[in-house]
Amino acid sequence: GENVEQHPSTLSVQEGDSAVIKCTYSDSASNYFPWYKQELGKGPQLIIDIRSNVGEKKDQRIAVTLNKTAKHFSLHITETQPEDSAVYFCAARWPPYNQGGKLIFGQGTELSVKP
Amino acid sequence: EPEVTQTPSHQVTQMGQEVILRCVPISNHLYFYWYRQILGQKVEFLVSFYNNEISEKSEIFDDQFSVERPDGSNFTLKIRSTKLEDSAMYFCASNPGAGRETQYFGPGTRLLVL
Numbered sequence: 423g424e425n426v427e428q429h430p431s432t433l434s435v436q437e438g439d440s441a442v443i444k445c446t447y448s449d450s451a452s453n454y455f456p457w458y459k460q461e462l463g464k465g466p467q468l469i470i471d472i473r474s475n476v477g478e479k480k481d482q483r484i485a486v487t488l489n490k491t492a493k494h495f496s497l498h499i500t501e502t503q504p505e506d507s508a509v510y511f512c513a514a515r516w517p518p519y520n521q522g523g524k525l526i527f528g529q530g531t532e533l534s535v536k537p
Numbered sequence: 538e539p540e541v542t543q544t545p546s547h548q549v550t551q552m553g554q555e556v557i558l559r560c561v562p563i564s565n566h567l568y569f570y571w572y573r574q575i576l577g578q579k580v581e582f583l584v585s586f587y588n589n590e591i592s593e594k595s596e597i598f599d600d601q602f603s604v605e606r607p608d609g610s611n612f613t614l615k616i617r618s619t620k621l622e623d624s625a626m627y628f629c630a631s632n633p634g635a636g637r638e639t640q641y642f643g644p645g646t647r648l649l650v651l
Contacts, residue, residue, distance in 0.1 A: 458642070468641070521637070522585060522587050
């Protein structure tokens with residue numbers, strides 16, 4: 423099966439700085455990697471995802487990069503704002519190529535953006 | 538925008554009692570899931586449901602757990618005899634299928650077993 427590791431567990435940045443969160447996965451067959459943001463008292467909300475046929479994807483201040491050889495993917499947030507403060511989870515879907523497959527989550531990163 | 542809803546938001550129960558956690562997935566979605574998150578730990582998969590039957594379940598999902606989709610809109614998780622270690626946040630999620638992969642999560646039910 424698949425295993426996902428995420429680091430760091432906590433990240434504190436100044437407003438306007440960039441934040442990077444990294445995840446590694448264990449099974450090279452995995453092909454779908456979403457990132458979720460969880461605000462206090464709410465459920466995880468998808469912020470961006472990437473498939474294994476793409477190396478990078480951007481959506482405004484958020485980008486995700488994927489290195490299939492190294493089996494890792496990263497979330498990049500530029501020009502951070504206080505409202506970016508939340509817990510971020512990476513995940514991999516398993517089994518691959520099964521659109522209904524479960525998500526295997528990383529441990530989560532608590533991002534704090536200081537004004 | 539359609540959302541997954543869950544009730545109750547909080548539930549406190551005594552060990553050994555039965556609890557039912559309720560979810561209303563997004564209309565027309567085809568895949569349904571329950572996950573749980575013990576405080577300070579990873580979000581863990583419990584069970585997936587498709588075409589009115591369980592498609593996969595984890596080791597956590599033992600005989601004390603069951604799921605139902607009784608009326609085409611609700612999706613419930615029942616824990617027959619709760620244990621202290623069942624205390625967690627339980628999330629319901631749904632996926633539209635038809636080539637789309639995103640899982641949409643509800644706000645969760647915080648279950649506390651005393």
